[in-house]
Amino acid sequence: KQEVTQIPAALSVPEGENLVLNCSFTDSAIYNLQWFRQDPGKGLTSLLLIQSSQREQTSGRLNASLDKSSGRSTLYIAASQPGDSATYLCAVRGRAAGNKLTFGGGTRVLVKP
Amino acid sequence: GAVVSQHPSWVICKSGTSVKIECRSLDFQATTMFWYRQFPKQSLMLMATSNEGSKATYEQGVEKDKFLINHASLTLSTLTVTSAHPEDSSFYICSARTGATLTNYGYTFGSGTRLTVV
Numbered sequence: 001k002q003e004v005t006q007i008p009a010a011l012s013v014p015e016g017e018n019l020v021l022n023c024s025f026t027d028s029a030i031y032n033l034q035w036f037r038q039d040p041g042k043g044l045t046s047l048l049l050i051q052s053s054q055r056e057q058t059s060g061r062l063n064a065s066l067d068k069s070s071g072r073s074t075l076y077i078a079a080s081q082p083g084d085s086a087t088y089l090c091a092v093r094g095r096a097a098g099n100k101l102t103f104g105g106g107t108r109v110l111v112k113p
Numbered sequence: 114g115a116v117v118s119q120h121p122s123w124v125i126c127k128s129g130t131s132v133k134i135e136c137r138s139l140d141f142q143a144t145t146m147f148w149y150r151q152f153p154k155q156s157l158m159l160m161a162t163s164n165e166g167s168k169a170t171y172e173q174g175v176e177k178d179k180f181l182i183n184h185a186s187l188t189l190s191t192l193t194v195t196s197a198h199p200e201d202s203s204f205y206i207c208s209a210r211t212g213a214t215l216t217n218y219g220y221t222f223g224s225g226t227r228l229t230v231v
Contacts (some may be wrong), residue, residue: 034219043119043206044157044222061187089156091220099145101220103156 002094004025006104014112019077021107023090028068035064035075036089038106044089048075080111114139115211120222126197126230134192134226136207141189143209147220148180151204163190197230204228 003026013019023033032051036044048057048064050073056065061078077084087108091101116139126132136146144165149157161182162170169182179201181193189196194201 032219036222041204041225041227043224044208046221049219073118100159100162102145105156 002092002097002102003089004092004102004104006088006090006107007013008107009105010108010110013080014110015080015082017080017111019075019080019084019109019111020035021075021088021090021109023073023075023076023104025071025073025092025094025102027094027096028071030068031093031095032068033064033073034091034093034101035062035073038087038089040087047088056112080109082111082113084111085111115139115209115221117143117207117209117221117223119226120209121226122224123227124229126228128198128230129196130191132197132228134194134205134207134228136190136209136223138188138209141192141209141211143190144187146184146190147208147209148182148190148192149206149208151206151225157206160192165190167178194228197228199230202228202230 005024007022030052034049035047038044050057050066064077066073087106089106091103116136120135146163148160150160151157157174162177162184163184165184171177184190204225206225208220209216211221
Protein backbone atom coordinates (compact mmCIF):
# COMPACT_ATOMS: atom_id res chain seq x y z
CA LYS A 1 0.00 0.00 0.00
CA GLN A 2 1.39 3.38 -1.04
CA GLU A 3 2.32 5.71 1.80
CA VAL A 4 3.24 9.35 1.35
CA THR A 5 5.12 11.30 4.00
CA GLN A 6 5.87 15.00 4.15
CA ILE A 7 8.60 16.41 6.33
CA PRO A 8 8.59 18.78 8.09
CA ALA A 9 4.97 19.04 9.21
CA ALA A 10 5.41 22.76 9.83
CA LEU A 11 7.96 25.33 8.77
CA SER A 12 8.46 28.98 9.66
CA VAL A 13 10.93 31.17 7.76
CA PRO A 14 11.63 34.88 7.41
CA GLU A 15 10.59 36.55 4.20
CA GLY A 16 13.14 36.19 1.44
CA GLU A 17 14.45 32.79 2.45
CA ASN A 18 14.13 29.85 0.10
CA LEU A 19 11.68 27.13 1.10
CA VAL A 20 12.45 23.43 0.75
CA LEU A 21 9.56 21.01 1.23
CA ASN A 22 10.06 17.27 1.14
CA CYS A 23 7.78 14.45 0.07
CA SER A 24 8.59 10.74 0.11
CA PHE A 25 6.59 7.78 -1.12
CA THR A 26 7.03 4.06 -0.59
CA ASP A 27 6.03 2.58 -3.95
CA SER A 28 7.98 3.94 -6.92
CA ALA A 29 5.51 2.55 -9.45
CA ILE A 30 3.72 5.84 -10.06
CA TYR A 31 2.14 7.66 -12.98
CA ASN A 32 2.85 11.09 -11.59
CA LEU A 33 3.17 13.29 -8.53
CA GLN A 34 1.32 16.54 -7.94
CA TRP A 35 2.01 19.41 -5.55
CA PHE A 36 -0.91 21.43 -4.20
CA ARG A 37 -1.36 24.51 -2.10
CA GLN A 38 -4.21 24.85 0.38
CA ASP A 39 -5.13 28.07 2.13
CA PRO A 40 -7.13 27.84 5.40
CA GLY A 41 -10.74 26.86 4.73
CA LYS A 42 -10.18 26.61 0.99
CA GLY A 43 -9.82 23.94 -1.62
CA LEU A 44 -6.61 22.78 -3.26
CA THR A 45 -4.76 24.70 -5.94
CA SER A 46 -2.54 22.66 -8.20
CA LEU A 47 1.01 24.00 -8.34
CA LEU A 48 2.99 21.48 -10.34
CA LEU A 49 2.38 18.10 -11.92
CA ILE A 50 5.42 15.91 -12.57
CA GLN A 51 5.07 12.85 -14.74
CA SER A 52 6.98 9.72 -13.77
CA SER A 53 9.30 10.18 -16.77
CA GLN A 54 10.25 13.72 -15.73
CA ARG A 55 12.94 14.86 -13.31
CA GLU A 56 11.59 18.30 -12.55
CA GLN A 57 8.99 20.93 -13.31
CA THR A 58 9.24 24.68 -12.92
CA SER A 59 6.71 27.46 -12.66
CA GLY A 60 7.88 30.92 -11.73
CA ARG A 61 9.51 30.77 -8.29
CA LEU A 62 8.48 27.14 -7.86
CA ASN A 63 10.58 24.16 -8.81
CA ALA A 64 9.72 20.56 -8.07
CA SER A 65 12.08 17.64 -8.53
CA LEU A 66 11.24 13.97 -8.70
CA ASP A 67 13.53 11.03 -8.00
CA LYS A 68 11.26 8.10 -8.62
CA SER A 69 13.79 5.41 -7.82
CA SER A 70 14.39 6.75 -4.32
CA GLY A 71 10.74 7.71 -3.82
CA ARG A 72 11.32 11.41 -3.24
CA SER A 73 10.13 14.75 -4.47
CA THR A 74 11.19 18.18 -3.32
CA LEU A 75 9.37 21.46 -3.81
CA TYR A 76 11.56 24.55 -3.82
CA ILE A 77 10.07 28.00 -3.45
CA ALA A 78 12.57 30.75 -4.11
CA ALA A 79 12.60 34.07 -2.28
CA SER A 80 9.61 33.33 -0.10
CA GLN A 81 6.93 35.95 0.50
CA PRO A 82 4.26 36.23 3.21
CA GLY A 83 1.70 35.31 0.55
CA ASP A 84 3.36 31.91 0.29
CA SER A 85 2.06 31.06 3.76
CA ALA A 86 -0.23 28.05 3.32
CA THR A 87 -0.28 24.28 3.62
CA TYR A 88 1.49 22.42 0.85
CA LEU A 89 0.38 18.91 -0.03
CA CYS A 90 1.98 16.37 -2.29
CA ALA A 91 -0.04 13.57 -3.82
CA VAL A 92 0.99 10.53 -5.77
CA ARG A 93 -1.02 8.64 -8.36
CA GLY A 94 0.32 5.15 -8.11
CA ARG A 95 -0.09 2.45 -10.73
CA ALA A 96 -1.56 0.09 -8.17
CA ALA A 97 -4.22 2.58 -7.13
CA GLY A 98 -5.55 3.27 -10.61
CA ASN A 99 -6.95 6.77 -10.72
CA LYS A 100 -6.80 7.49 -6.98
CA LEU A 101 -4.45 9.93 -5.35
CA THR A 102 -2.54 9.20 -2.17
CA PHE A 103 -1.86 12.35 -0.16
CA GLY A 104 0.88 13.24 2.26
CA GLY A 105 0.00 14.90 5.54
CA GLY A 106 1.06 18.32 4.31
CA THR A 107 3.58 20.93 5.41
CA ARG A 108 2.21 24.12 7.01
CA VAL A 109 4.36 27.02 5.96
CA LEU A 110 4.52 30.43 7.63
CA VAL A 111 6.58 33.16 6.00
CA LYS A 112 7.15 36.00 8.45
CA PRO A 113 7.47 39.56 7.14
CA GLY B 114 -7.29 25.99 -17.27
CA ALA B 115 -9.75 23.44 -15.97
CA VAL B 116 -12.07 24.73 -13.27
CA VAL B 117 -14.13 22.76 -10.79
CA SER B 118 -16.88 24.72 -9.07
CA GLN B 119 -18.20 23.51 -5.73
CA HIS B 120 -21.34 24.85 -4.07
CA PRO B 121 -22.17 25.83 -1.40
CA SER B 122 -18.93 26.98 0.17
CA TRP B 123 -20.42 26.63 3.61
CA VAL B 124 -23.67 25.33 5.08
CA ILE B 125 -25.17 25.01 8.53
CA CYS B 126 -27.94 22.50 9.03
CA LYS B 127 -29.93 20.99 11.85
CA SER B 128 -29.31 17.47 13.04
CA GLY B 129 -31.46 14.97 11.14
CA THR B 130 -31.74 16.98 7.94
CA SER B 131 -30.04 16.27 4.61
CA VAL B 132 -27.59 18.48 2.78
CA LYS B 133 -26.62 18.38 -0.89
CA ILE B 134 -23.24 19.55 -2.16
CA GLU B 135 -22.68 20.14 -5.87
CA CYS B 136 -19.49 19.78 -7.84
CA ARG B 137 -19.37 21.03 -11.43
CA SER B 138 -16.68 20.90 -14.08
CA LEU B 139 -17.04 24.25 -15.83
CA ASP B 140 -15.07 23.94 -19.03
CA PHE B 141 -14.48 20.24 -19.45
CA GLN B 142 -16.27 16.94 -19.15
CA ALA B 143 -15.50 14.83 -16.11
CA THR B 144 -16.45 11.19 -16.36
CA THR B 145 -14.89 10.61 -12.98
CA MET B 146 -15.03 12.82 -9.93
CA PHE B 147 -13.80 12.24 -6.41
CA TRP B 148 -15.16 13.22 -3.03
CA TYR B 149 -12.88 13.84 -0.07
CA ARG B 150 -13.37 14.70 3.55
CA GLN B 151 -10.88 16.71 5.55
CA PHE B 152 -10.71 17.08 9.30
CA PRO B 153 -8.99 20.09 10.90
CA LYS B 154 -5.23 20.10 10.42
CA GLN B 155 -5.35 16.77 8.64
CA SER B 156 -4.88 15.69 5.07
CA LEU B 157 -7.61 14.64 2.68
CA MET B 158 -9.40 11.33 3.06
CA LEU B 159 -10.93 9.86 -0.09
CA MET B 160 -14.57 8.96 0.48
CA ALA B 161 -15.73 7.79 -2.91
CA THR B 162 -15.17 7.83 -6.63
CA SER B 163 -18.09 9.12 -8.64
CA ASN B 164 -18.58 7.70 -12.12
CA GLU B 165 -20.88 9.30 -14.66
CA GLY B 166 -23.86 7.10 -15.39
CA SER B 167 -23.02 4.41 -12.88
CA LYS B 168 -22.85 3.76 -9.17
CA ALA B 169 -20.18 5.39 -7.08
CA THR B 170 -17.37 3.36 -5.60
CA TYR B 171 -17.00 3.94 -1.87
CA GLU B 172 -13.85 3.57 0.19
CA GLN B 173 -13.78 1.12 3.04
CA GLY B 174 -15.56 2.45 6.09
CA VAL B 175 -17.64 5.04 4.26
CA GLU B 176 -21.39 4.49 4.57
CA LYS B 177 -22.94 4.60 1.12
CA ASP B 178 -26.43 5.14 2.53
CA LYS B 179 -25.16 8.06 4.55
CA PHE B 180 -23.26 9.75 1.78
CA LEU B 181 -25.28 9.50 -1.41
CA ILE B 182 -23.43 10.30 -4.60
CA ASN B 183 -25.06 11.01 -7.93
CA HIS B 184 -23.15 11.68 -11.14
CA ALA B 185 -25.95 12.12 -13.63
CA SER B 186 -24.08 14.17 -16.22
CA LEU B 187 -20.54 14.69 -17.47
CA THR B 188 -20.28 18.00 -15.66
CA LEU B 189 -22.09 17.46 -12.36
CA SER B 190 -21.62 15.24 -9.36
CA THR B 191 -23.53 15.68 -6.11
CA LEU B 192 -22.89 14.46 -2.59
CA THR B 193 -25.87 14.30 -0.25
CA VAL B 194 -25.23 13.88 3.44
CA THR B 195 -28.40 12.21 4.69
CA SER B 196 -29.75 12.52 8.21
CA ALA B 197 -26.77 14.62 9.17
CA HIS B 198 -25.36 14.48 12.69
CA PRO B 199 -22.79 16.70 14.40
CA GLU B 200 -20.06 14.13 13.73
CA ASP B 201 -20.62 14.68 10.00
CA SER B 202 -19.41 18.25 10.42
CA SER B 203 -16.33 18.54 8.27
CA PHE B 204 -14.79 20.06 5.17
CA TYR B 205 -15.81 18.26 1.98
CA ILE B 206 -13.86 18.69 -1.27
CA CYS B 207 -14.48 17.32 -4.72
CA SER B 208 -12.05 16.88 -7.57
CA ALA B 209 -12.00 15.83 -11.17
CA ARG B 210 -9.22 14.47 -13.27
CA THR B 211 -7.93 16.73 -16.00
CA GLY B 212 -5.52 16.18 -18.84
CA ALA B 213 -5.42 14.92 -22.35
CA THR B 214 -4.07 11.43 -22.00
CA LEU B 215 -5.34 8.33 -20.28
CA THR B 216 -2.32 7.95 -18.03
CA ASN B 217 -0.71 11.34 -17.56
CA TYR B 218 -3.61 13.31 -16.16
CA GLY B 219 -3.66 15.42 -13.02
CA TYR B 220 -6.47 16.58 -10.80
CA THR B 221 -8.33 19.83 -10.26
CA PHE B 222 -10.08 20.49 -6.98
CA GLY B 223 -13.14 22.45 -5.98
CA SER B 224 -13.02 25.16 -3.34
CA GLY B 225 -14.56 22.93 -0.67
CA THR B 226 -17.71 23.00 1.45
CA ARG B 227 -17.66 23.58 5.20
CA LEU B 228 -20.55 21.62 6.70
CA THR B 229 -21.61 22.34 10.26
CA VAL B 230 -24.38 20.25 11.78
CA VAL B 231 -25.99 21.73 14.89
